[in-house]
Amino acid sequence: MFLGDFVEQLAASLQRGKVAMPFENEGPWHELFYDLKQADWGGKPPFLQALRFDWDGPYPKCRELSEFLHALHWNACVDARNPHFDEITLPPAIEEAWSRRAEQLEPATMGFLERAATRARELFSNEAQLVP
């Protein structure tokens, strides 16, 4: 599993949990993945350890993540018209397609994903406080 696959599964999980996912303000996404890189929970996918963050602003920023979030949008895998690109939502067909991919995941990875979703819920709900 690599970054893009993980983002897809996390987004599908957050959508099922009715968690609002930020889009224009990417800060919380970067902070989340930086937290996940530091996490020592079991089932952690190896790609997280190698994830690269730039140190060029008030928070760490992963260009690969930024690039992928935008690719999700311009390829219409997520919808962001609400009305100022604040949040992303998944069309039902995409959510279903990504959920099908989740069936191939190891139980340990699923466990990590659940903890990541919990952390995302905390960070995304406090979005306004995260980025100065």
Added chain:
Amino acid sequence: MLEKYPALAAVAKCIDDYFKEAHPSYFGDAPTHPVLPLKRSKVLHDNLWGTNRCSWRELALMDSPILQRLRDIHQVGLAFQTYMSAHHTRFEHSVGVLTIASRIFDALLRRDRDTIRNIATVLGSNGGDIERTVLRLRAEVRLAALLHDTGHSLYSHASERVYSRLPMVKDASAELTRFVGKEKGAGEVLAFCIALSTSVQNLLDRAEQRLIGEESSEDYKGPISLTNVALMIVGRGPHPYLQFLADIVSSGFDADKLDYLFRDASGAGLPLRYDLDRYLYSVRLEKNVLADSEGELQALYTAITASHLERRGPVGHFKYPHYETYRLGLPQDAMNTIEQIVLCKLMLFSYIYHHPKVRAAEGMLEKMLSRAVQLWREKGESDDRILRHFLSATDSSLFAGFDGGLRDQIIEDHSYRIVNRLLPREVYGLGGADASHAEGVLLQLFLTDLWKRDGRDGLIRRLEQATGEELKRLKPELDGKTWEEALLTAGVWFDVPKPPDFEDVKELVIGTAKRARAVPFTRVFPIVEWTEAYTHFRYNVRFFAFSEYWDAAVSAARTAMEQVTKISGAPFYEGIKRHRG
């Protein structure tokens, strides 16, 4: 300084060895240049920006092969085959960036004089001579601007994409990224190493011994730091307080962008402009922070022995260890200028950088150079030797009948075709907006998978392999070739260009919109919406093929797409097929 970065050190050595070998009269053991005494300054005239007074250091570098080779590298690669007047070069651009960088520095000095003088006071190491420190910083920014593109090889980005795949260069990119704390590409690696090279240092030392004429009060008289220059080239200030200097050279609203937007548009004959005067009137310093939780910046500043550093712990909004910094910023009242710059960039992507014929020409060149690298490698050449091929090549190498000493039919054929503009034709072009058909989800998943860095190359390879195998089946003359050779012979490939990136632009805008207090600037001028809409509707990935193989490629690429994406509907393929006329 590079002891802990062996790949970067290896590239730096390769560069020095190359310059020494290729230009002994400049960089050898007994150099003769500069032959004549040097004036302390000269006035240059730029066709876009007018008069600029250049210092002896700048002139010594301009008059050396390090900069002169850029006279033979087109700024926009092979775009002149589509926009016939787009012949401007990296040399003109480099001098233009020097001029603009200098004007930005002077504009900042006018607006934020006290702040800059305070920074100079804190960091000054010249016995408290503040003006002298300010002049040194100005001289270093100008040199960084002048040298920022020296890493380019023939036709600019087309060749960069090829040499960036050499393991030696990939390792150096990873090391430079770690060294300066932000992601850096191959071209920047070379420019960084060139600025740090003993070739540049020795040339400047010799030039200094040959100066004639009276010193002017405008001139900076003293040593400069080529380390500072090298860092600015890759967008990193030599001290957190000096980050704004690096922003002038490499950031969302940098001198590089301000020059190339206008120069590329003018060169191609496109009526795109922005208000530079308003930009210079508005640009200012912004106090901010640089987070540094993994300690990369701390390691960098320690390595270059930066003084007066204060790394603070998490506090308030700032949840990471950080340094206070000064950045380049544009405030709300520069909104019109920001709009113009963003629109110029979008339009240039649409008009030039993503034009199907420009992509066709550059893609063909990239395939040809990749083939050359493969054959050089088969002949036993090391990365070091292969990189030297790229350091010595300029655009004329192609028009002189590029063969890299390989005598390969495919390379000769590609070279002939490029020179004579026998460009491949678009077969299929598809993007996010094509996903509205019955099998839209499959297309969305495929296009998104292309943006998974770890899987992209493998996905493209699977698609191209399937296309090549099918082409061999359809065209008997390709029988006996490998699928890669079949693709090269038929000029077929799957092109995935880099979409425009505006992230840096958004981050450099300061404050909120004037007429709607507390509303983020990006809501009044929706940069994200605009750029996302461009990429969704106008950005395409494409199959190309030589005209002689176009019909077969239509069929082969469709078979490959069906295998890889599982999209089978005929209306979809008919919709994305590029019809002539």
